[in-house]
Amino acid sequence: MTTMTTVRGEPAADPAPTVGSHVRDYLGRVRGGDIGVLPAVLGLVVLCVVFSILRPSFLTAFNFANLLTQGAAVTLIAMGLVFVLLLGEIDLSAGYASGVCAAVLANLVTLQGYPWYVAAAAAIGTGVLIGFVLGFLVAKIGIPSFVVTLAGFLAFQGVVLMLVREGTNVSVRDTVLVAIANRNLTPVLGWLLAAVAVAGYAAVQLLRHRNRSARGLTTDPLAVVLARIGMLAVILGAAVHILNLERSINPLFVSLKGVPIVVPIIAVLLIGWTFVLQRTGYGRHVYAVGGNREAARRAGIDVDRIRISVFVICSAMAAIGGIVAASRANSVDAKTGGSNVLLYAVGAAVIGGTSLFGGKGRVIDAVLGGAVVAVIDNGMGLMGYSAGVKYVVTGLVLLLAAGVDALSRRRAAATGHR
Amino acid sequence: MTTMTTVRGEPAADPAPTVGSHVRDYLGRVRGGDIGVLPAVLGLVVLCVVFSILRPSFLTAFNFANLLTQGAAVTLIAMGLVFVLLLGEIDLSAGYASGVCAAVLANLVTLQGYPWYVAAAAAIGTGVLIGFVLGFLVAKIGIPSFVVTLAGFLAFQGVVLMLVREGTNVSVRDTVLVAIANRNLTPVLGWLLAAVAVAGYAAVQLLRHRNRSARGLTTDPLAVVLARIGMLAVILGAAVHILNLERSINPLFVSLKGVPIVVPIIAVLLIGWTFVLQRTGYGRHVYAVGGNREAARRAGIDVDRIRISVFVICSAMAAIGGIVAASRANSVDAKTGGSNVLLYAVGAAVIGGTSLFGGKGRVIDAVLGGAVVAVIDNGMGLMGYSAGVKYVVTGLVLLLAAGVDALSRRRAAATGHR
């Protein structure tokens, strides 16, 4: 038999990867459907191109900066929701929870005159408390999270109403709080932060590379690691450069440039939560409980504790989202966190690639999906449709973005990946 | 070894059940947590008792008849949603789909002057079409149903707006359509229908019993079957009797009695869909796809067809719900099917015991859960709270009902049932 010689010589384990094999592997994975963030990014690019063609003003520094602050609150809430979704649970109350926390903030800072940090701490504390109660009801009493958070959805709506005194609105005028969503970093500070981020990423990646090679484990070739670091540097550099351009309509009148303050806030939270999910035991356990709750229980993981904790994280992030929303609106009213906020936030996480069935998702999904949602909203705002048409077109555009994503993921299923 | 004798004599199969063993088994199952509709019914009873104590007017024939029509639209939509939920999918657009169908109805019947049956058929046809498109996008393109139906949620909102001419109210004055949610059967007809229902149930149960005993299969004892039939007769009889009481505020002036027309409509749909799910191959396949999609595919079931079909059923039921809503409001506007309709409908299904993860649920769940939601809304309306307090109390009451349910199901998990 002629085959035997070939078979005999073949090593079972992979050989040490080279740049070439790495690229080949990546292409193989893409062809095989395992493409990570690619589909969401693709959907985003398609949207941006379409809008830029239809409305040239879409592609201006002014609009880019707007985009970032417009999507901030939904993105922050979506980041928290990722944790809940990772467990296959849902939090319908996240939107109004953010409203409650924002109302607490406004109440303390405006009506009671506390300093901003006390108010902000109280708002986040309220979020933590809300999350704990929700999580407790889900994990310990055993009510399905859909029902618990539907009850929360209703109750918190009422709480906001009561906190803002039945329908009036409470202004937020504290300069620090208002700055969050309305002011920018100085250009120099923007560059500095970008540099720190790139340097930090490089350090982590290179250390990891050295550690793994030292132990003789397979690792990506150094060139690939360096290429990744380079790519990050280019992207961040471009973004900071654009945001540091003058974008005031009337620059003589007022100067407007720099990275909006919410951006580093989101970046820090993104990095922090990604670290928690990917590099700590807690994060590992979240994935395990989401993937197979019974297996996690059998492995000795305290499943109830994990379940409660994700609701706490989710509501705390909702609180931060609420603070940003209050800052952007300069006020809090009974609708803060209402209307489409929740559906947009869940939609953002799902579009980014997080599964509603648990076990699959990353914090960056929320950011990418949040960007898709923000781009749609932003772009639609430039089109000037009447109310009915606008809803319809928004729905269709959302479908388009998700369709690009789905079609590029399709082969995944065909080739047995999930 | 003393044990051997006992072991030896024990038959592996169950002996033919007797009434005694049946009752014992049932108690065993209840103690073991496998309790079917009991928890939802229990939650319902608790709510009714609480409200009756707080507001004696809750427990009047007048209010009972109100309750039935108030909950009808949400219940109908929830019945359709059960199919989608059985597959582990979600339809966020069901609320506005009902709005679109209602708007089509109102448009045809009022603005274009078509007869009611043409308009109703067109409305249901619109529902079928909507469902087909949603299902196609989910099953064939592979976009997650959350995203597809979120897009539908937005787009349909716009379509309703356009159909009702950007926000006006379109009246529905056709007497037949208005009758659906506003008129009653004559008392005699009510009794007749109840009798037919009981007789039909008895025939099915007794035939089944005879068929199974003839084949030598285990079957419930005849006494138990008869008891079940008797129970149904008592419940239906009581309901018809109460609804046939005079409930007019001014009986001299106008007489108001009989079973509201929506009730037999819901009953027929409940029986019909339950038949489809429990007794036909299609229903079996729905459960199979929901329980384990891959296993269903391997068994040769056309999974895509099933997935599309449930969306069609869901949207068609939403259309019927929309017609009932239009009838009740005597008009259609941009909010028909909006606000809390969707969350209430999904909540109704889930409270009734349908799982969001697929594979578990019945159409009766939607009716029971719909009753819980309607009772809460109805009871809260009697309490006269201010808006904020009302939201909070509604949330808490929902939690109470679900908590009763969850606690009575708890032992299920503890004893290894699901």
Next chain:
Amino acid sequence: ACGEDSGAGGSERTPKIGVILPDSASSARWETADRKYLESAFIAAGVQYDIQNAQGDKAQFQTIADQMMANGVTILMIVNLDSGTGKAVLDKAKSQGVATIDYDRLTLGGSAEYYVSFDNVAVGKLQGEGLVKCLADKGVKNPVVAELNGSSTDNNATLFKEGYDSILNPKYEAKEFVKGPDQSVPEWDNTQAGTIFEQMLTQERGKIDGVLAANDGMGNAVISVLKKNKLNGKVPVTGQDADVQGLQNILAGDQCMTVYKAIKQEADAAADLAVGLAKGEKRETGQTVKDPEGHRDVPAVLLTPKAIYLENVKDVVTDGFVTRADLCAGEFAALCAKAGVN
């Protein structure tokens, strides 16, 4: 609808007017009336414009404002969803050198050049007076009055309530009227309004003699419940907006009155001010309104609403606010003739 002007930072900018409407669900007027009248006024004046609707979502509202400035509007006219976001938008516009007008709703603490509106408290007063008149016509003694207020999150609803309560409260105190149930309807939702009213009727065991419904849509929901109990026409119901359905209910005798706001006048007044600003003229309004938060007098145009009863339904048609064809379709032809609508 909008021009292709994306010149950022140019000193010579073509004037362009941006309008942000609040929503389309709380009232039909924004999309059906205001948009139409503003558009025709702008076209007549030959200025560029961009009209958008925030759909009741204040994040959207701000986004649209940002987008309009990105698109190069020089005059911004807003109907705020609440004073907070309204103020944020106005302040941002001001910092960009964009002139602003408050349309229909005053932004407290804001910085708008002008304020154009109906007097919402006056609307409420008309409703209150209307109900009193209708109850008097029916000759009911000690009537129980139910109040179905607008969305508790809408400041206008609060102003309406302030108006009709200023009429009704003295009646309650004088024991001429009996105060019945008084509830807000979330989001002005007509379906919920129906349920809420049905429960009021249950709780009062049918003893409700007059309903103050805050707008025509909710009035219609009330009427459908009354019809079910064969009480329609016997219990007077108020409304607001003078939409086709409300007017038809009046013609049918099921609704006692509605409040007509001549939106065309309001839109024309606002458009005139905006066009003036676009041409670099600052027009005089001759009237001001005190902004209690901002402590300033805002130049204002205030229009007066009008109560509509069966007798003067024809005025609304004469005004062109609704067409005869719409109002008098089918079974209403005869009623129209009877009411003198032609």
Next chain:
Amino acid sequence: MSATPLLELRGIDKRFGPVQVLRNVALSVHPGEVTALVGDNGAGKSTLVKCISGIYPTDGGEFWFEGRSVSVNSPRDASALGIEVVYQDLALCDNLDIVQNMFLGREKRSGLVLDEAAMEQLAAETLAGLSVRTVKSLRQHVSSLSGGQRQTVAIAKAVLWNSKLVILDEPTAALGVAQTAQVLELVRRLADNGLAVVLISHNMNDVFAVSDRIAALYLGQLVAQVKTTDITHAQVVELITAGRTGGLDLAGDPESAGVDR
């Protein structure tokens, strides 16, 4: 042994992303015979089965059934051809009961309505033939069954139908002594009735007890397909673990051995 194979695979390739799991596999299965498919853990046996039954699309190769070239793109195609499979990962619907699982996709109906009584009766008879004695009720959800009971249900499901080819992927792994004997007997009986049977097993005793032919997979390649009588226990183990064996007279069955052409 009949001349034309019932199923013939030629040059089947299958890759998952960058990983090639099957390479140029050629296999022929004859009616009336039990073909044992052996191979180490991860050799690709289950993947091959899933390619045959249409669960995975192949990346290359031909598929001949009863002398005709066919393409199988889904499990429905496979069962239309008359192929029944017991999968290693069973694939039962946990939310359905035993009877419902056994008749899934082929429910018996009387008119529109499912004929539950007929199905229950037939299921009871089939299971009794497989030595299942500890199942409390046929109306029990399969989620509450023991490992062996689940496996028996899956086997019973596959043999209920009139098929031409039955593939069993490690069917006796979880079975007790008596049940294993019953299943092996059943396998032999199916082949004797003229069906083609493919049996995957790690148990050499079982393989030698029932099979007519043995096909060995090694790292995704079919390294031998020989008559059971032409090979010894030790040689098979060597094929499995090393992909080759000395002293094997493959010429004894020239048309099916020596795969790579």
Next chain:
Amino acid sequence: MSATPLLELRGIDKRFGPVQVLRNVALSVHPGEVTALVGDNGAGKSTLVKCISGIYPTDGGEFWFEGRSVSVNSPRDASALGIEVVYQDLALCDNLDIVQNMFLGREKRSGLVLDEAAMEQLAAETLAGLSVRTVKSLRQHVSSLSGGQRQTVAIAKAVLWNSKLVILDEPTAALGVAQTAQVLELVRRLADNGLAVVLISHNMNDVFAVSDRIAALYLGQLVAQVKTTDITHAQVVELITAGRTGGLDLAGDPESAGVDR
């Protein structure tokens, strides 16, 4: 054989709703010994294991560990006592990779951060010792593994830790010839190192090859617990299938046989 058993169960009852699955089971497990637990499909072996490991609450009975009465209410309690279990239904997280599954619940950390490199190295060594050669990468999700590979991961996971009692529920069911041999050797080695091992298997050859004692379950009752040397192959099969056997000198091990008192 040491005098006090490591684990002693007395009168364990377990019912699922109306179905009684375990009746008055008494079992003792000694350190340094392999106790084989045998029984027909559905006899209750896996249920007994799950009761021991705290997955199912029992309905009655006592639980003695190292001579002390303990109560085990969750798998965490069991692992705190030093009990490791390989479940028949494996219980791996499909969305995690091999290394992540092996260290689940006992991740190695350096400071706050997971020490991935150390875990990967240790996992690679353990798996190599179990003859796993076809796994492409340790960073593969377990959902993409073959049946045997999954089972090996589950076994590797259980033996990584310093435990006192290892329970393996049909660990070799899906394993190949070489892998089975490795696992049996491992089982023996664990016992020789002084651990107590409970091995559930339907394969009598394996049972007789490694066990010191055999306990037989029949319809939820423990019908015998005897030394392996005191019983024959045929007698065990009879115990499994009929719950009794003739000619068995149970007096040879009086303290653990004869269960129902």
